[in-house]
Amino acid sequence: MLLSGCSELTVLDPKGPVGESQKDLILYSLVFMMGIVVVVFSLFAFMVIKYRDKPNRKENDYKPDLHGNRTLEIIWTIIPVMIVTALSIPTVSTLFDLEKPPESSNDQEPLVIYATSADWKWFFSYPEQGIETVNYLHIPTNRAIEFRLSSADSMASLWIPALGGQKYNMTGMETILYLQADEPGIYDGRNSNFNGEGFARQTFKVHAENSAEFQNWVASIQNEAPELTQNQYDSLLKPGLEGKMAFSSTHLAWVDHGTNEGRDYSVVRHWDAFGELLHLENGENHEHK
Amino acid sequence: MQLDEFFVTGEPLIYAGMVAIVLVTSAIIFLLTYFKKWQWLWREWLTTVDHKKIGIMYILSALAMLFRAGMDALMMRTQLAFPDMNFLNAQHYNEVFTTHGTIMIIFMAMPFLIGLMNIVVPLQIGARDFAFPFVNALSFWSFFFGALLFNISFVIGGSPDAGWTSYTPLSGAAMSPGPGQNFYLLALQLSGIGTLATGINLMVTIIKMRAPGMTLFKMPIFTWSTLITSFIIVFAFPILTIALALLTIDRIFGSQFFTVTGEGLPMMWANLFWMWGHPEVYIVILPAFGIFSEVISTFAKKRLFGYNVMVWSIILIAGLSFLVWVHHFFTMGAGAFVNSVFSISTMAIAVPTGVKIFNWLATLYKSKIQMTTAMMWALAFIPSFVIGGVTGVMLGMAAADYQFHNSYFLIAHFHYVLIAGTVFACFAGLVYWYPKMFGHKLNERIGKWSFWLFVIGFHVCFFPQYFLGLDGMPRRVFHIIPEWMPLNQIATVGAFVMGIGFAVFVFNIYYSYRHSEREKTGDPWDGRTLEWATPTPVPHYNFAIVPHVESHDAHWDMKQKDKTIYNESKLEPIHMPNSTGQPFIMMAILFFASFALVFEWIWLAVAGLIGALVMMGIRSFDYDEGHHVEVDEIKQTERSARRL
Numbered sequence: 030m031l032l033s034g035c036s037e038l039t040v041l042d043p044k045g046p047v048g049e050s051q052k053d054l055i056l057y058s059l060v061f062m063m064g065i066v067v068v069v070f071s072l073f074a075f076m077v078i079k080y081r082d083k084p085n086r087k088e089n090d091y092k093p094d095l096h097g098n099r100t101l102e103i104i105w106t107i108i109p110v111m112i113v114t115a116l117s118i119p120t121v122s123t124l125f126d127l128e129k130p131p132e133s134s135n136d137q138e139p140l141v142i143y144a145t146s147a148d149w150k151w152f153f154s155y156p157e158q159g160i161e162t163v164n165y166l167h168i169p170t171n172r173a174i175e176f177r178l179s180s181a182d183s184m185a186s187l188w189i190p191a192l193g194g195q196k197y198n199m200t201g202m203e204t205i206l207y208l209q210a211d212e213p214g215i216y217d218g219r220n221s222n223f224n225g226e227g228f229a230r231q232t233f234k235v236h237a238e239n240s241a242e243f244q245n246w247v248a249s250i251q252n253e254a255p256e257l258t259q260n261q262y263d264s265l266l267k268p269g270l271e272g273k274m275a276f277s278s279t280h281l282a283w284v285d286h287g288t289n290e291g292r293d294y295s296v297v298r299h300w301d302a303f304g305e306l307l308h309l310e311n312g313e314n315h316e317h318k
Numbered sequence: 319m320q321l322d323e324f325f326v327t328g329e330p331l332i333y334a335g336m337v338a339i340v341l342v343t344s345a346i347i348f349l350l351t352y353f354k355k356w357q358w359l360w361r362e363w364l365t366t367v368d369h370k371k372i373g374i375m376y377i378l379s380a381l382a383m384l385f386r387a388g389m390d391a392l393m394m395r396t397q398l399a400f401p402d403m404n405f406l407n408a409q410h411y412n413e414v415f416t417t418h419g420t421i422m423i424i425f426m427a428m429p430f431l432i433g434l435m436n437i438v439v440p441l442q443i444g445a446r447d448f449a450f451p452f453v454n455a456l457s458f459w460s461f462f463f464g465a466l467l468f469n470i471s472f473v474i475g476g477s478p479d480a481g482w483t484s485y486t487p488l489s490g491a492a493m494s495p496g497p498g499q500n501f502y503l504l505a506l507q508l509s510g511i512g513t514l515a516t517g518i519n520l521m522v523t524i525i526k527m528r529a530p531g532m533t534l535f536k537m538p539i540f541t542w543s544t545l546i547t548s549f550i551i552v553f554a555f556p557i558l559t560i561a562l563a564l565l566t567i568d569r570i571f572g573s574q575f576f577t578v579t580g581e582g583l584p585m586m587w588a589n590l591f592w593m594w595g596h597p598e599v600y601i602v603i604l605p606a607f608g609i610f611s612e613v614i615s616t617f618a619k620k621r622l623f624g625y626n627v628m629v630w631s632i633i634l635i636a637g638l639s640f641l642v643w644v645h646h647f648f649t650m651g652a653g654a655f656v657n658s659v660f661s662i663s664t665m666a667i668a669v670p671t672g673v674k675i676f677n678w679l680a681t682l683y684k685s686k687i688q689m690t691t692a693m694m695w696a697l698a699f700i701p702s703f704v705i706g707g708v709t710g711v712m713l714g715m716a717a718a719d720y721q722f723h724n725s726y727f728l729i730a731h732f733h734y735v736l737i738a739g740t741v742f743a744c745f746a747g748l749v750y751w752y753p754k755m756f757g758h759k760l761n762e763r764i765g766k767w768s769f770w771l772f773v774i775g776f777h778v779c780f781f782p783q784y785f786l787g788l789d790g791m792p793r794r795v796f797h798i799i800p801e802w803m804p805l806n807q808i809a810t811v812g813a814f815v816m817g818i819g820f821a822v823f824v825f826n827i828y829y830s831y832r833h834s835e836r837e838k839t840g841d842p843w844d845g846r847t848l849e850w851a852t853p854t855p856v857p858h859y860n861f862a863i864v865p866h867v868e869s870h871d872a873h874w875d876m877k878q879k880d881k882t883i884y885n886e887s888k889l890e891p892i893h894m895p896n897s898t899g900q901p902f903i904m905m906a907i908l909f910f911a912s913f914a915l916v917f918e919w920i921w922l923a924v925a926g927l928i929g930a931l932v933m934m935g936i937r938s939f940d941y942d943e944g945h946h947v948e949v950d951e952i953k954q955t956e957r958s959a960r961r962l
C-alpha cells in the first residue's frame with residue numbers, strides 16, 4: 030500500500046530517462062535505508078522492552094560494568110562502511126551520466142534551450158528555431174533537451190520534478206542541464222530556489238509533445254508571434270510577475286546573461302525596482318494570465 | 319527617515335506584537351519596581367560572572383527564543399494548511415521563515431547548549447569556574463544583545479527576508495535594500511563575538527582546569543563533546559565573521575565582494591556560509607550526543623558502552639564536518655567529479671554516527687532502564703534520529719539530491735536531525751540537570767505529558783514532509799497547490815501538537831517551582847559524574863575541596879568506594895572572581911553601535927565603537943584581583959548545603 034501510494038509522487042513517477050535514473054537510485058538507496066531502520070528499530074525495541082527496570086529481573090541479566098566488545102564494534106563499523114560503498118558506486122556513475130545527454134536519444138542532437146530566470150519569470154530561448162517564450166515551455170518527446178541555464182539577477186534553480194533533478198541558474202555563468210520527456214504531457218516546472226517576494230509564482234508549464242506537434246507549434250510561433258525588441262525585453266526584466274508570452278526572435282541577439290558581460294545587465298537597469306514590494310497575496314489570480 | 323519607515327506599519331499581526339511587547343516590558347518594569355528588585359537584578363544577575371547563573375540566563379533566553387521562533391513556525395504551518403489561505407502575504411511569509419530559521423539555529427539551539435555547558439562542564443571537571451569568567455559574562459551579553467537586535471527588527475525597520483542562509487546576490491544591497499538584511503548581518507556578528515569567545519573559553523577551561531587525576535580519557539563524555547565542539551567553533555566561526563563583515567561592507571559601504579555588478583562573486587557567499595554552516599550543525603549536534611550519552615548511561619545504571627570509540631567518533635565527525643560543505647549546493651554545477659568527492663565524504667559521516675547509535679543501543683544491553691522523563695527524551699532520540707540520518711545519507715547521494723534539493727524532503731530531513739537531535743537533547747539535558755540548577759526536579763507526570771505531545775506532534779508534523787518533497791513541493795513557498803493539501807494539513811496538526819507539548823513543558827517549570835519537593839542530597843538521579851558530587855544548591859565556588867579523580871564516572875566510583883569529596887579539616891581559602899558590570903555595559907554599547915549601523919547612521923556607529931574601545935581600555939587597566947572565600951564562610955555554606 031505504501032509503495033502504491035508512493036508511485037503517485039511526482040519524483041517517483043518520472044516521465045523521462047533522467048528522472049528515471051534518479052528514481053532508480055532513490056529506490057536502491059531506500060532498500061538499504063529500510064534495512065538499517067528495521068535493524069535499529071528492532072534492536073531498540075528489544076533493549077527498551079527487555080531491560081526495563083522491573084522488580085522480577087534476574088540478577089545475571091544486569092551487567093553494570095560491561096563496557097565494550099571488540100568484535101561487535103568492528104562488525105558495526107564495517108557494515109556501515111560497506112553500505113556507504115554500495116551507495117557510492119551507483120551515485121558516482123549516475124553523476125557522470127547526468128553530465129551527458131541521455132543515451133536513449135543518442136541518434137539526435139539535443140535541442141538547445143536557453144532557460145533564463147529573471148525576478149520572477151522564465152525566458153525560454155530556442156536559438157535554432159529563433160523563438161522565445163515567457164513562462165511556458167514546449168519540448169519534443171524522445172529527444173534530449175540541453176538547457177543552458179542562467180539568470181538575469183538573483184540565483185534560481187530550474188526544476189521539473191517529473192522529468193528530473195534541478196540545477197542552479199546564476200548570473201554571469203552558464204550551467205548545463207540535460208532533461209528528456211518520453212511521455213507526452215503537461216508537467217509542472219518551477220524555480221525551486223528562494224529568490225524574493227515573487228518566488229512562489231515563478232512557475233511554468235512544460236508541454237511535452239511528439240516531434241510533429243512540436244514542429245507545428247514552432248512554426249506557429251515563428252509565423253504569428255511578434256518580434257521581441259530590446260526595449261520590450263528590458264521592461265520585461267523589471268522585477269515583477271508576467272503572464273505567458275511568445276516571440277519570434279530571442280533576446281540572445283543583444284544579451285546572454287550566462288556570460289560575464291551579461292551579468293549585470295538587469296541590475297543596472299532596474300536598480301531601484303528591486304526594493305519595491307509587489308504586496309503579493311495568495312489570491313484568485315493564482316495562475317498566470 | 320520618516321517615522322513610518324522606522325517602525326513597521328500596516329500589519330495587524332505586527333501591531334499586536336508591538337502591543338504585546340509594550341505590555342510585557344511595562345509589566346516587568348512594574349514588577350521589578352514594585353518588589354524593589356532592581357538592585358537584586360543588577361547585583362545577582364546582570365553583573366554576575368558565575369558560570370551557573372550565566373548558564374541559567376542562557377537557557378531562559380533560549381526558551382524565550384524557542385517560543386518566538388516556534389510562533390513563527392505555527393504561523394507558517396497555518397498559512398500552508400489550505401491552498402487558498404491568505405493569513406500571511408508573500409513578504410510576511412518570507413520574513414517569518416527567515417527569522418524562524420535564524421533564531422532557531424543561532425539564538426535557540428546554540429545558546430541552549432552553551433547554557434547547559436556553562437552549568438555542567440566546570441562541575442563535571444571539578445573546576446570552580448570558567449578559565450575566563452569575565453569573558454564568559456561578555457559572551458552571554460554579546461549573545462543576549464545580538465538576539466535583542468535581531469528580534470527588534472520585527473517592529474523596527476522590518477525583518478530580514480532572504481532566508482537564514484541569506485544567499486547573495488539576493489541579500490545584497492541591490493536586491494534587498496533597507497535595514498532588514500543589516501539586522502541579520504549585525505545581529506549575527508554581535509552574537510558571534512560571544513560564541514567565538516565561549517569556544518576559546520571552554521577549550522582552555524577543559525584543557526587547563528580539570529581536577530587532578532582526570533586525564534583526557536577519564537573526562538565525562540559531555541565534556542568531551544563540549545571540547546570538540548569548542549574546537550569546531552574556533553575553526554568555523556571566523557569564517558562566518560569574515561563573510562558577514564564582507565557582506566556588511568558590501569551593503570553599507572558599496573564594496574563588491576558578493577555583488578552582481580563589478581565582478582563580485584555572489585556564489586562565494588554560499589561557499590563561505592556553508593564552510594561555517596556545516597560545522598555549525600555539528601556544533602549543535604555533538605553536545606547533544608554528549609547529553610544523550612550522559613542521560614542514557616545514568617538511567618540505564620550502566621557504564622557507557624565503548625567510551626573510547628564514542629570519543630573517537632566525535633573527533634572523526636568533527637573533522638569530516640569541515641569537508642562536506644559543498645553538499646549544500648550540489649546543484650550549483652561544480653561537475654561530476656567535485657560532487658562525487660563531496661558525496662562520498664558526506665556519506666562517510668554516517669559511519670561514525672552509526673557506530674555511536676550502536677554504542678548507545680549496546681549501553682542499554684543488560685542494563686536497568688529507568689523511564690524518567692529525561693531518559694524518555696534520550697530514548698526517543700535514537701529511532702527518530704535514525705530516520706533523519708538515513709534520509710541524510712540519501713540527500714548526500716548527489717545524483718539523487720538533484721531531486722531532493724530545495725524540497726520538503728530536505729526540510730523533513732534537517733528537522734528530523736535538529737529536533738530529534740538538538741531539541742530533544744536540550745529538553746533531556748534541562749530535565750536531567752534541572753535539580754542541580756534549581757534545587758528541585760521537574761514534575762515527572764507533567765513532563766511525560768509534554769514529552770508524548772511533543773514527540774508525537776513532531777513525527778506527525780515532519781514525516782509527511784518527506785512525501786511532500788517527493789511530490790515536488792519546494793521549500794519557502796507561501797502557498798500550496800491542492801494536491802499537497804492533505805499532507806500539509808497533517809503536518810500543521812502535528813505542529814500545533816508540538817506547540818502544546820512545549821506549552822506543557824513551560825507550565826511544568828512553573829508547576830514544579832510551586833509544588834516539587836525540594837532537593838536535599840545533591841544527587842537525585844544516583845548520577846555518575848562529578849557534578850552530582852556537589853551539594854544542592856551548588857555553592858558559588860562549586861567545590862570546597864577540589865576532588866581527586868581516579869576513573870571516569872568519578873562520582874559513581876567514589877560512591878562504590880564510600881568516599882566523599884568533602885573533608886572539613888582540609889578546607890583552604892578559595893580564590894574567586896568579583897562580579898562586574900563591565901561586560902553588560904560594553905555589550906550594551908556595541909548593541910547601540912550595531913543598531914546605528916543597521917540604519918547606516920555611520921557617525922553614531924563610530925561613536926559606539928569608540929565607546930566599546932574605551933571600555934576595553936578600562937578593562938585592560940583594571941587590576942581587579944578577585945576575592946578570597948574564607949574557611950569559616952566555606953564551612954557555613956557547606957554545612958547548610960549538605961545539611962550537616
